[in-house]
Amino acid sequence: MLGFLQRLMPQDGDFFVLFQKQSENIVAGARAFTDLLEHYTAVPEQVQCIKALEHNGDEITHQIFRKLNQTFITPFDREDIHELCGTMDDVIDLIDAAASRFVLYRVARIRPGTIELSKVLAAATVEVNSAIHSMESPDQALQRVIEINRLENESDRICRTLIAQLFDEDTDPVQIIKWKEIFEVMETAVDKCEDVSNVIESVILKNA
Amino acid sequence: MLGFLQRLMPQDGDFFVLFQKQSENIVAGARAFTDLLEHYTAVPEQVQCIKALEHNGDEITHQIFRKLNQTFITPFDREDIHELCGTMDDVIDLIDAAASRFVLYRVARIRPGTIELSKVLAAATVEVNSAIHSMESPDQALQRVIEINRLENESDRICRTLIAQLFDEDTDPVQIIKWKEIFEVMETAVDKCEDVSNVIESVILKNA
């Protein structure tokens, strides 16, 4: 596996450059989302910034798909490139979906615990980014994969607790509908980080 | 790419005939769904007709899968045939799921804006059908793909507006639960039209 990246043709390296752009974009999205929740002023403008990152993600995804369709020899399995690119795109889409709901649902104040969940999401994106950047060092990348799994379990636990609290504390069903969905979309974003890490693990093991 | 279809064996042509049957079935489903909403009389009977189209779709899907499993040389990648067929089946399943909810939820009257959303869905199915029928003319097919992307953005915008209005105007949480789901199922049907168009684009680029 040593020299996995080095064995690649120059043009194959471009795939990794694009994956890194994609994972850095996800980190930026999750950070902007935590910022939004922590300050919660100028909400429509901040949501608009996250939407711009989502568009940026679409652009990179499209570049990768176009490159994939035009490249005969790819650095690893075609379907894994497709999956890696698609799951990273899902992460930024879900961050945008969560953010836009604060405007759409006219959320006046942030429920306690929401920021805790967003920090786990942000940590998961940082690990995804590290894993993508260390794909040529399998041991390091696999450490990141393990950490992403741990963060996914943590986000699952936090999300369940937040929803249980929601039903216990809030008697307004409309608030329950809105917040339950926000928590679930955030948790699904972390699930997708785990999907990314599963593809990375699989690529590394196949090429070991 | 010119002569892409012409290069195919006679039996491969059958795949395209089946795809065309499937896309025509989707157009019929979306048209019946808009009819249902525009007249909104004899609702259970109209919903039953859409259910029949969904069964018809299952039948065609099953024929394609059987053919795929028995054919050694396919006109394009086996997994793309599977994906194309599966996503078109999803479209008709979701149209049926949306329609059946009007009976299941005893919906008495159609909320304003619902027909607008169903027209975007119907337009997207017409474009999917055109794209499938023009796969041998890549430039034309790619024009349809671009139009489907535009319609998906539009349906997304309409759906968000309708849900925001729902929360603003309706104070009955039960109505919110029912209509939110109906709008989301309709929007997901348009998403699936975009998934179909992504497979078409990918098939065309690979065979260019």
Next chain:
Amino acid sequence: MLGFLQRLMPQDGDFFVLFQKQSENIVAGARAFTDLLEHYTAVPEQVQCIKALEHNGDEITHQIFRKLNQTFITPFDREDIHELCGTMDDVIDLIDAAASRFVLYRVARIRPGTIELSKVLAAATVEVNSAIHSMESPDQALQRVIEINRLENESDRICRTLIAQLFDEDTDPVQIIKWKEIFEVMETAVDKCEDVSNVIESVILKNA
């Protein structure tokens, strides 16, 4: 097709042993879930037992993925092994998700009809297990596939009826939110049994 399994290398047989462990684990999960509903005492403990089965399923899934990545010649298509393993894992995940909601949502009593739906789910898992155990006898396996399709239609019908009753009988929107989700998660578990059966059918037809 006769002798399909017999033609396999010893190490390939291990895949089938792992699939059988996975399908037996699903049967155990669905049975424990029906038990939970039928007695509905010591609920947190019973939910904990189902969670343990879900962890067990993760363990087996991980073993299959690891084996898949390290095996050069597989008994059938690599992507079908991945799909078979992934969909079986989805079944136990959804059974666990349904079970955990009874604790999370502090459900005091079981609504009529819930056990009926859980019995259809349990029957579907028994059929999946039979299909997995009879993959070397295609005719028997295909009979199981047909039966799973029938059970999925039945679960769909029951789920729709239960949700319609829920909206008709219950005026508390919070109860509607909770039970609608529980029914939908249970129905999705049966859908996933059908996904498993589709992969089995496809593997059998390809190798016929």
